Each structure stands twice: as structure tokens, then as C-alpha cells.
Amino acid sequence: MALAALLAPVVAASQTGPRFHDGHFHTTDYIQREISPLELLEVLGDGVGRVALMGIPLQQKWDAFVSGERAPDYYLRSDASLYYYSFVDAALAAMVRALPAAERDRVDPMITGFNPTDMYAVDHIRRVLRLYPGVFTGIGEFSIHKEVVSSKTVGHNASLRNPALERILDFAAETGLVVMLHSDADVILPRPGDRPAHFDPLAELLRRHPGATVLWAHAGLGRFVEPTPGYAGLIEDLLEDPDLVHLHFDLSWDVVAEQLVAPEERLAAWADLLERWPDRFVLGSDTVVPATEEAYLANFEAWRPLLDRISPATSERVRLRNYERLFDAARRRVRAWEQEDPGASAPGS
Numbered sequence: 001m002a003l004a005a006l007l008a009p010v011v012a013a014s015q016t017g018p019r020f021h022d023g024h025f026h027t028t029d030y031i032q033r034e035i036s037p038l039e040l041l042e043v044l045g046d047g048v049g050r051v052a053l054m055g056i057p058l059q060q061k062w063d064a065f066v067s068g069e070r071a072p073d074y075y076l077r078s079d080a081s082l083y084y085y086s087f088v089d090a091a092l093a094a095m096v097r098a099l100p101a102a103e104r105d106r107v108d109p110m111i112t113g114f115n116p117t118d119m120y121a122v123d124h125i126r127r128v129l130r131l132y133p134g135v136f137t138g139i140g141e142f143s144i145h146k147e148v149v150s151s152k153t154v155g156h157n158a159s160l161r162n163p164a165l166e167r168i169l170d171f172a173a174e175t176g177l178v179v180m181l182h183s184d185a186d187v188i189l190p191r192p193g194d195r196p197a198h199f200d201p202l203a204e205l206l207r208r209h210p211g212a213t214v215l216w217a218h219a220g221l222g223r224f225v226e227p228t229p230g231y232a233g234l235i236e237d238l239l240e241d242p243d244l245v246h247l248h249f250d251l252s253w254d255v256v257a258e259q260l261v262a263p264e265e266r267l268a269a270w271a272d273l274l275e276r277w278p279d280r281f282v283l284g285s286d287t288v289v290p291a292t293e294e295a296y297l298a299n300f301e302a303w304r305p306l307l308d309r310i311s312p313a314t315s316e317r318v319r320l321r322n323y324e325r326l327f328d329a330a331r332r333r334v335r336a337w338e339q340e341d342p343g344a345s346a347p348g349s
């Protein structure tokens with residue numbers, strides 16, 4: 001009740017039904033601890049309607065030579081490496097199948113357990129679709145350039161220039177799987193005046209894949225990668241680009257919310273972007289295995305200054321309708337692809 005009152009101003013326009021859908025919910029953490037179906041339903045409560053569920057594809061190694069007995073549970077708590085943990089997809093499929101049937105329709109599970117530098121990544125994604133037909137709606141969140149994480153991940157660095165990524169986006173276009181792609185717009189400490197290092201390569205990559213529906217995680221920002229002066233203008237260039245109408249922006253992660261709701265000029269610029277392009281933004285929590293409903297909903301509360309700044313109609317699209325449009329379309333297309341897939345096993349085989 002107290003929590004509902006807290007959130008009331010954000011959602012004054014729609015008093016019936018859920019207040020939010022969540023485009024970005026992590027069901028596992030960096031050491032693959034998992035939320036249970038019951039815990040998931042508890043934190044969603046009545047306030048959050050639908051949710052895109054994604055594991056975390058990288059496992060933080062507990063290397064005793066590095067950490068001794070201090071078992072790390074986050075990538076910033078150890079210098080040891082991260083490695084791709086493909087079992088994450090099987091664990092998520094099992095969790096989703098354990099949900100009560102009446103709740104299954106609320107979730108859009110995502111495939112994450114592939115290495116985006118591997119030309120075989122697509123084979124993994126296809127294998128997961130075939131093993132778990134009717135379950136998955138998308139791929140991601142997977143990371144290409146990500147502060148700290150990229151340099152800790154085993155193997156050579158993921159890159160926007162890697163042909164393996166072209167194959168992944170081709171396959172997303174073929175199947176309709178919605179893509180949650182994390183790639184920081186910039187390096188941690190850019191030279192003043194430089195264009196964000198990864199910004200143009202990302203735009204070029206996406207222009208080559210007009211059939212793929214892409215959500216750019218956190219609009220390219222992060223804990224350390226901050227918006228450079230004029231960043232909202234660069235985002236607007238992408239929004240105006242007729243070859244990038246398939247690109248959408250994930251507004252999630254409380255540390256990113258903090259960067260965008262202040263100072264005043266930045267908040268005003270982002271409110272203006274949402275108002276002028278109301279169909280291109282999807283709100284999410286980027287929560288990682290939340291323990292309580294209150295802790296979970298705080299991730300939405302972080303965006304309140306921005307949501308309060310836009311019209312009720314725009315807010316409703318960003319909180320609810322854009323999710324429905326993108327994920328419903330993805331569901332339809334992926335189910336149709338599964339039906340027509342010549343490699344699908346016959347029932348009972």
C-alpha cells in the first residue's frame with residue numbers, strides 16, 4: 001500500500017492493470033544463482049505485468065589463487081576472469097516451465113548463453129530454440145563492448161566488427177527474435193571532444209541488419225561510461241535515421257537513470273527525446289535476482305523524474321505499450337519460425 005502510494009504520481013494516467021512491463025530482468029547473477037518461479041511472481045506482484053527474462057551469460061570464476069576464501073559474487077569483486085556459461089539457457093527454460101500455466105504468458109524468456117565472438121553462436125541459439133520450442137522470445141542481454149567486463153572475459157575481445165555478430169543479427173532477422181544488445185557507446189575515459197568510440201560502428205552494424213528488432217541496452221551508457229556533452233543529440237541522429245527504424249532504446253539500470261535525470265538540462269533533453277520519439281523507448285529494471293518487491297520496484301522509481309516530465313500518453317508507451325508491441329511481434333514471428341523449421345523434431349521423437 002505504501003509502495004503503491006509512492007509510485008502513484010508516475011502512473012496517474014493508467015489506474016487499471018499493471019503500472020510497468022519490465023524489458024530487462026536478470027534471472028541469474030554473475031555466479032549463476034537463480035531466482036525461483038515463486039520468488040519471481042512475488043517480486044512482480046500486481047505492479048509489473050510482463051517481463052523479459054534473461055540470465056547472465058558470464059560466470060565470474062572463483063579463482064582461489066586470486067581471491068582465496070573471499071568468494072566473489074560480482075565482476076567488480078575479483079580480478080579473475082569471466083567465462084561463457086551456456087547452461088544458463090537450460091536453467092531459464094526449466095524455470096519458465098515451472099511457472100504456473102496461468103503466469104507463463106507474462107514472461108518473454110531470452111537466450112543468452114552464447115559467445116558473440118564465435119561463428120558457431122548461431123548454432124547454439126538455434127539449438128536452444130529446437131530444444132525448448134514455444135519458450136523463447138529473444139536473445140540477450142549479451143555484451144559486446146562493456147566497461148570492465150570485456151577485458152575480463154576469456155578469449156579475444158568481443159567487437160562490433162566481428163563477423164560472428166553479423167551472423168547473430170542475420171539469424172535474429174530470420175527468426176524474429178528480439179535482440180537486447182549491450183555495447184557501451186564509449187570507452188571509460190574518452191578524450192575530450194572525441195566522438196564516442198563505439199557509437200558509429202554500432203550504427204553501421206545495425207544499418208546492415210534492418211530486419212532485426214534491436215533494443216540497445218541502457219542507450220549505450222553504464223556505471224563508468226557517462227553521456228558526453230551532446231549525447232542526447234547523437235541519440236536523436238539515430239532516431240531520425242530512416243535506416244535505423246528497427247533500433248529501440250532500453251531505459252534500464254539505476255546507475256544510468258541517475259545519469260539521465262540530472263542535471264536539469266540533461267533531464268530536459270531526454271524528456272524531449274521521449275516526447276518526440278515515444279515509440280522507441282522501453283523501460284526496464286536491469287534488476288539482478290531481486291530479493292524483495294520493494295528493492296525491485298526501486299529500479300523503476302529511479303526513472304521517476306523522467307517519467308514525471310513526459311506526457312501521460314508518452315509515459316504509458318514507454319512503461320507498457322512499446323514492450324507489448326515489440327515482444328508480441330517477436331513472439332508471433334518466433335513461433336511461426338519454429339513451426340516452419342525443417343530441423344524441428346517431430347513430436348515424440
Ligand SMILES: [Zn+2]
Nearest residue numbers: 024026141286
Ligand atoms: Zn542487464
